[in-house]
Amino acid sequence: MRYPTWLRRHLAALRALLVLTVLLGVAYPLAVYGAGRLPGLKHHADGSLVTSHGRTVGSELIGQSFTGKNGEPLKQYFQGRPSTGGYDPAASGASNLGPEDIVDTLPNPELGKTDPNASQSLLTQVCARSRAIGEFNGVSGARPFCTPGGAGAVLAVFGHRAADGTIPHPTRVVSLNEEQGVVKAPFLASYKGVKVELARFGENYATGLIVPVRGDAPAEPAVPPDAVTASGSGLDPHISPAYAGLQTERVAQARGTTPAQVARLVRQNTTGRALGFMGEPAVNVLKLNLALDRAFPARQG
Template sequence: MFARLPGWVRQHLAALRILLVFTVVVGVAYPLAILAVAQLPGLNDRADGSFVTGADGRRVGSSLIGQSFTDDAGRPIARYFQSRPSAAGDGYDPTSTSASNLGPEDVVDAFDDPATQGTDESRQSLLTQVCARSQAVGTLDGVDGRRPYCTSSGVGAVLAVHHAGPGYDGRVTRVVSVNELCPARPFLATYAGVPVSCRSLTDDIAAGQRVLIRGDAPAHPAVPADAVTASASGLDPQISTAYADLQVNRVARARGLSADRVAALVRDHTTGRSLGILGEPVVNVLGLNRALDALTPARR
């Protein structure tokens, strides 16, 4: 019967049959097969999200996705170990998993112009984010939060240096602290003999030479890198052992436990390198905080 049909009709019917076959195989059979495999013992928990439940049976999180341990105002709760920062949505949002996509050249903050109605143009540079986080962690955990190229106020220590000659030649005529909006007092009084001024919204900082000031911060900051930078996914549930160790004394004081007892719990929730050689040891924050609550339940 099909032999009597025009050639172009037979070609379309063949294409339709192929479409139907692949729809059944790839669109129905394959997903069902993957679903069946995912429900095998040992795999079903990971496939379903690796949820963690509390004593009352309610879900309190996932062992594979980070979460914040802050109060309603966003302040860190001293009783809990803090997670790595997140750039996924409003934080640890699995539907918006992403990094900030900011690199080491991102050192200049943007400020909102009140004259522009309806839009907020302010944005912290990566450098200022790192500086502010390091300062906050240092204050919370009682350590030196200073970092190179950061001001004491927690912003990037960056200058726009203007010269008399073309380009960056000639004597210095004006210096602006680009991340300190007026009327802030600049972190540096003078540069190359010229007074440093705070930044106004009308300053053309792009016309100046960008100069970063290292300051007197230690070469090896007390606050580790994962405490001040988000991961590529923004969902990491673990922190480095260095960041966990930094928080031990603060959590121990807040819970009335000995530092040795809290440090032992950190070790219990530390996962070593994959295959013994890949990556670094990490600590699962949710698991550690739940173990702490089992010892000293959270106050209602």
């Protein structure tokens, strides 16, 4: 019996639906689940979870904070990279700020840090982190293009522009990321003989020439790049050996042991380049801190 064309098309579509449902909705998920139960793969399929004393304390693949009840970093633990999403897997992502993002949106002085319209540029975020990490670890947090107070060292220069776009004889200079009423004085007293002013909330400096000031910070700061920049996911569980080395003395002091003993644990928890040539050596922060707790329990009080 020959069915009408429209019915044959509907039957063909129904058969395709049933076949694809069985293959992709049943067989494929079961195959993937079965593969994930195989020895050697089960740990990874379950999320690479890390346990301590029978309790799950985190994942090898997702970073986490090591802070106290007040949110301050704990001195007895190694700290990871910054996270734009607070190490929340549901908020994974980057800040999407680029290297040319160097001018802050200043807060209303009446609202201060609670001003929802205010925002820090990527440069100021990096500068503020470098200063805080330097103080926390007892080293200099100085960084090129950063003010001593931890803001981006950026000027708006006003005056007649030459043919090459420069302003050889400024008439006014403003420190864009230092707000009047927040800091006492600009990071630079004068620029090309003109007194530098603090920025005022609500003023428009768009017509000025934006001039980043490098300053006298070393080309290779004591605080390494991964300590002040978040990863693309914001969940990176690793830090560089350089950042681990920066924290070693502080952790050793808090643990009541020697930097050499802590450095040994850092080396034991450092992985090399993938396949010997891809990426850079890295230290898993969670595994390192667990190793510290086992070898040198933190002193109380």
